[in-house]
Structures are given as structure tokens and as C-alpha cells.
Amino acid sequence: MTRHTTSRRMLLGVTGSTLLAAACSPSPSNDAKASGTTSTPTKSTGPVEGKAAAGKAPGGAPDGALGVNFNEDPTGLGAAQLQALSATWVRGFVPMTPGDLDGDVTQQRAIKALLAAHGDGRKTILSLKFPYALGPTKGPLPTPGSAELKDLLALVDRVLAAVVGKVDILTIGNEPFLETLPEERDKTLNVFYETLARHVIDFRARHGGSGSGTSLYMGALNNLDDPAGRTPATERWMRFVHRTPELAGVDIHPHVTSLQNAAKFVNYVLPQLRQDQKFLATEFSLVQFWKAHMADPVSPRFAERYDVDPGRKVWQVIGDAIEEPFPQEKWNDFVSLTRWFDDSRNYLTEQMKAFRDTGKLAVATYGGLQIESMASHWGADKTPWILNPLYANRTVRPGANGALGRNVWFDQFKALQASA
Known part of the structure; x- marks a missing residue:
């Protein structure tokens, strides 16, 4: 991208509904159509208003809400900072690795911060991160029936016991297509995450089901603005979300160069969701710009x-x-x-309008603090x-x-x- 060649209108000035109509995104795959996994997204005639203005649909589900995201590091983001922002939603992720979850999992910093926010009356989102492309767990994904998977699911159960019924949304996965070894970003990844999802669904069923107060999403998809990021594995991901009634939808992370490219994410996932499903955008930004x-x-x-x-x-x-x-x-x-x-100073306003105009946004969360890893x-x-x-x-x-x-x-x- 050459310096100063992107005009404000090209970057930000188009309305959300125009962007969604004009973005160059693919239609659902023949495979998806053949399996009956597509549905027509809800259309919106304008900005979300009424009860959506409070970030809640009539049945109590979130609708067009905006919250704060701290990723893995809530340091410094306390009640006073959230209050100054009038923030009602908070999101973070927890690495599902033994070193991060030794001892009492409620004392792990992300979980502790979200439980505190819950105690203050705020709504919360926790994403479970499985970092098999980096860190202490780097290596192949555990396979069904293996001792490694059994140990991992035991760790998952410890976290679920601490958060189900206390977080409003649990996202199964953080950025799976970035956190899995490149050679396994195919059906190997799908099998692993589908196994995890069924395990989480079964756990929640034993602890109140949908009445527990914790909704389940699959997350999160990256790089959907790039045709190379839309693969048979992402198509299978969306088919699984569509056909699994216990899942409330899918998470996306549009870190992009423009609103037009963010619209490609939305246009990819919406036709493949059920009528009763929505999307999250627990991370989004113009960082590539x-x-x-x-x-x-x-x-x-x-x-x-x-x-x-x-x-x-x-x-x-x-x-x-x-x-x-x-x-x-x-x-x-x-x-x-x-x-x-x-x-691009109005980016946040413009991006939220584009998300809300779909009528299918549950919650989007935006970065709260400049955490240590950003500056190091x-x-x-x-x-x-x-x-x-x-x-x-x-x-x-x-x-x-x-x-x-x-x-x-x-x-x-x-x-x-x-x-x-």
C-alpha cells in the first residue's frame, strides 16, 4: 500500500450495508449447499436500535453489543477503567496449557479478571486458546482416543467447572488456524475442534444446558479477506457450526486494511449460519493498515x-x-x-455500524489497554x-x-x- 493513496471514503466512508452488499466474497460452496448448511442472513434496514441499543435482544441474547477485550493480559484493566468507558462487556482468553492452569484455575489472571467483572455485574466472554503452533504445547494436535487428548479434556473440565454459568459466552478456540501447525490446518484441525466442541457441549448439558446462562460459539476465523484463507477446512468449520444446535454462532477476528476487507469476513460467515445464530467479533482492528x-x-x-x-x-x-x-x-x-x-479516526464508529447493520452481530469487543507484549x-x-x-x-x-x-x-x- 502506497503512502496516502487510500482515501477516507475508501477506508471508512461507505455505510455498513453498502459494504456488505459490495464486498467481493464467495457464495457458499457447492459442498455446503449440497449438505443443506446455508441459510439466508437476517437483513437490516438500518442501524440497530431499540433493545439492540442496550446490547440485548428480547429473549435476553446479546444483540449488537460492544465490549472491551484484554486478550490474555488484564493487568491494569480494573473496574475503574471499565467504568470510565461505560463498558458492560469484557472479553479475554485463557491458554489451555498446564503451566497456565496449575493449581486453582480461578486464580489464572484472565479467568480471575472475568470472574471479577461478572461479580461487578458485567457481561463476560472467555475464549479457550489451544496454542499448538507455539509455546510449551507446540506440536501435533492430540488425536481422538489418545492419552494426550484425555489429559487436555481433563484440563478443559477444570476450566469449565469454574466458568460455566458465570461467563455469558464461551468461545471454543481462539484463533485455531493460526494456533495449529500449518500442516494440520486441514480436516485434522476440524476433527480436533469438533471433538472439543462436543465435549464442551456435553459438559454444559450436565450443568444446566442452555439454561446455565453460558452460550457457546466456535472461534475464531482469521484471514477471510484473503481467498487463501477460505479453505475446505474453514468450510467444514462453518458446516459444523450450522448443523450443531447447541452452538449460538461463530467468532471472527477481522484484523484488516479497510472496512471493505472486514466486510468479506461477514459476507463469508453469514450465509452459512442458521437463522437463529449470530456472529462475534471478539477482536477487530485496522492493524494491517x-x-x-x-x-x-x-x-x-x-x-x-x-x-x-x-x-x-x-x-x-x-x-x-x-x-x-x-x-x-x-x-x-x-x-x-x-x-x-x-x-481513520472514526474507524470504530464506522466498523460497528457495519457490524450492526447486518442484524446478526451478538457482541464485538475492542482492545482495551496497550498490554506489555505490544511494546516489548x-x-x-x-x-x-x-x-x-x-x-x-x-x-x-x-x-x-x-x-x-x-x-x-x-x-x-x-x-x-x-x-x-
Whole structure:
């Protein structure tokens, strides 16, 4: 992507319904049609209003809600920070690895944070992450009937015992097609996750079923804006979701360059959901758009105003803010004087409109804090997740009263709570 060639209209200015109609996404596969797994998505004539404005459908199911996502690290995201955002939904994930879940699983940091949010009256989403492409469990997926799978399911049961009935949504999987070895991203992956899903469904059935208060989703699909990311395995994933009545829908993670590409995710999954199913977007961002601009020179106006070498690159200026956080005004100027960043300042509002206009969004959650992993080992090739969150707590120094620095999306998030 060349610098400054993406206009605001191309990036953000099209309405959600227009994007969904125009996006170049495939129709359901012949295989899916033949197996009777497609349905027509609910159509919307405009923004979600009425009860959807409160993020709840008449039957109590979420409808168009927006929450905060902390991924694996809730450090610093407490009740005060959530209250400042008027946030009613919170999402995180837990790595399903023994080292992360030794002892009392309720003390694992993500689970503990979500249980605390639940205790404060907030709605919660927990994603179960199975990191077989990295970390201590790197290696092949456990196969049905194996001792390895038996041990894993015992670990799953310990987590389920702690959270079923206390989290509102449980997502089976985090990013399976990124967290599985490349050579197993085929039916091997499908068999593993289908086995997990049936186990979770059976557990919930023994502990209140759908009346437990915990809905089940399969998640989450990545890279659906790329034809290479839509494979026989993703098609089988969607068929399984469609034909399994205990599943409320599917999760997607559109980390993209534009709203048009995010629409491709939605257009892929919606025709393959049942009429009674919805989608989650527990992670979404323009991080791939940010990444394309990291090597741009800093804005000349910003360089002049703050006596910065005009030859410094954007990634270097962000590194300066990580090393010595900026005053809030300086960070605001960095955003407003950086044309491509300023042009996308309404991204959160526009993306949520596109999601809500489908009438099929259950909950979307957006990054809350700049967590430690976003800032560590910063360099030219680092993916700039640090530009996403609502709080700019690692690039902006705290205010006089200790309040965390804020990013450009903060006020939009609050407004979207009131107007959803």
C-alpha cells in the first residue's frame, strides 16, 4: 500500500450495508449447499436500535453489543477503567496449557479478571486458546482416543467447572488456524475442534444446558479477506457450526486494511449460519493498515512542532513514545497530524455500524489497554498492535490525577455504548 493513496471514503466512508452488499466474497460452496448448511442472513434496514441499543435482544441474547477485550493480559484493566468507558462487556482468553492452569484455575489472571467483572455485574466472554503452533504445547494436535487428548479434556473440565454459568459466552478456540501447525490446518484441525466442541457441549448439558446462562460459539476465523484463507477446512468449520444446535454462532477476528476487507469476513460467515445464530467479533482492528505505514516518515508538521528529526520514521516515533511516554496533547497531535491515522479516526464508529447493520452481530469487543507484549521488542518489523487500544497507557504518560492516557477511539467507544 502506497503512502496516502487510500482515501477516507475508501477506508471508512461507505455505510455498513453498502459494504456488505459490495464486498467481493464467495457464495457458499457447492459442498455446503449440497449438505443443506446455508441459510439466508437476517437483513437490516438500518442501524440497530431499540433493545439492540442496550446490547440485548428480547429473549435476553446479546444483540449488537460492544465490549472491551484484554486478550490474555488484564493487568491494569480494573473496574475503574471499565467504568470510565461505560463498558458492560469484557472479553479475554485463557491458554489451555498446564503451566497456565496449575493449581486453582480461578486464580489464572484472565479467568480471575472475568470472574471479577461478572461479580461487578458485567457481561463476560472467555475464549479457550489451544496454542499448538507455539509455546510449551507446540506440536501435533492430540488425536481422538489418545492419552494426550484425555489429559487436555481433563484440563478443559477444570476450566469449565469454574466458568460455566458465570461467563455469558464461551468461545471454543481462539484463533485455531493460526494456533495449529500449518500442516494440520486441514480436516485434522476440524476433527480436533469438533471433538472439543462436543465435549464442551456435553459438559454444559450436565450443568444446566442452555439454561446455565453460558452460550457457546466456535472461534475464531482469521484471514477471510484473503481467498487463501477460505479453505475446505474453514468450510467444514462453518458446516459444523450450522448443523450443531447447541452452538449460538461463530467468532471472527477481522484484523484488516479497510472496512471493505472486514466486510468479506461477514459476507463469508453469514450465509452459512442458521437463522437463529449470530456472529462475534471478539477482536477487530485496522492493524494491517497501520503496519503498511510504519516506514513512512513522520509528519513534517509534527516534526516541526516537537523538534523531531524529519527523517525519523513513524515506527521510530512510536518507539520514542514507548521509551518515554508523550504528554496527552503530544500524542493527540501525533494522531491528528499523521494524515493516514487522522483519516481513520472514526474507524470504530464506522466498523460497528457495519457490524450492526447486518442484524446478526451478538457482541464485538475492542482492545482495551496497550498490554506489555505490544511494546516489548519494539522495532521496524513489529506489528503495531499498540495503535489499536482505547487506552494509550504505554505511549501517553498518566494525567495529574493518575488517569491513563487515551487513544482516539476512547470517546467513540463511550458514545457507542449509548447509541448502539
